[in-house]
Amino acid sequence: MGSATAYWLLHYDPAIRVAVVDRDMTFARSSTLLSDGNVRIQFNLPENIAISQFAMDFLEGFSETMAVGEWHPDPSCRHQGNLFLVAPGGEDDARHGLEAQNRLGESVEWLSPEQIEAAYPPYAGTTYVAGTLGRRDGSVDPAAVLEGYRRKAASLGAEYIQGEVQAVLRDEQAVVGVEVGGDLLSAPVVVNAAGAWCADLAETAGVPLPVTPIMRSVFVLEADIDSELLPSAFAPSGLYVLAEPGNTYLVSWSLPTDPVGYDFSVSRQHFDDAIWPELVRNFPAFEAVRVLRGWAGLYANNVLDGNGIIGEWPELAGLYLANGFSGHGFQQCHAVGRHLAELILGRPPSLDLSKMSPARILANEPLYEHAGRLI
């Protein structure tokens, strides 16, 4: 989010000065590098659908747009599709989402269990009554996207500063800068793009954000099931199986019991006790799998409504937020970076994301996606 915003700011106005501050320039614990890289049209809110449509279009030219000299990032976009499975009783919600997506020009398909079993036998199961298939959905390499934005922003003049931001500094009405390692960096605009740490940072300026860090673990499995022929699948319970090259699969399941806090310790026990049984309950074909490895990362969980908080904090001029993206922020960095740059520079927004502004936090007006779709 930080590097995408820096790129868009300098794209629009090469004369401004932009610094990106991060405590760790390897980004090893950033959620971006620890994400699954899934991108999907299949959201319910028109804003989220439009954000993804822009992402998919922009990613097509990403390698060229982000080229620096001879260097090109390769985002490795794959459109293997996402198959969202519908629980009994969930048909109306799912149809509502599909209609919104297709109204906006997509062609997401409704599949019966028989059609799913015929087309994708490993996903035969009894926990769903239908599925929606978005063939444009797929995955993108997060490291390539981060590196693309970072190198391009730097080539346009962004200064990358390694350091811990201890506080956002302010006077009565406006931000005046940030404190980094005891030094003051003065600036009339500060963008909080601190991911799972965003609420701690906002608090230093007296801004309360309803965002908590929650650990999510991902396991890489190998199965004797041809992954090239499969879309990724999302079970009604939220467990998902992302089809990767070479018969490997990324599997994860967000649970209310996932640890809150800055915990990165992945647990094989969690796989054995919770994830594997749920995987097999949904997709019996995955009973025999080999666990290759696993990792844990943090969701910046927006406990108000699960959606991104994008824009200027109404009670503090100059503090812009790109926060609380929960499990879907990687794919949103393109549209969010552009949107923030437009707001900051006073340009007309390309997308109307006003409903996602932080004003809804103060008004306590949640902007809900269909809950089961928030992965």
Ligand SMILES: Cc1cc2nc3c(=O)[nH]c(=O)nc-3n(C[C@H](O)[C@H](O)[C@H](O)COP(=O)(O)OP(=O)(O)OC[C@H]3O[C@@H](n4cnc5c(N)ncnc54)[C@H](O)[C@@H]3O)c2cc1C
């Ligand atoms: C396991 C997992 C799977 C996911 N899968 C997907 C997916 O498939 N698709 C999708 O779209 N999204 C996914 N997400 C969500 C996505 O990763 C995030 O929403 C997105 O990457 C957030 O980007 P960000 O730039 O806001 O935060 P981050 O990438 O976390 O970057 C925040 C940066 O801020 C720095 N920082 C924080 N505080 C300070 C400070 N005080 N001083 C200096 N630096 C600081 C950190 O070092 C970090 O580098 C997933 C997340 C996880 C954890």
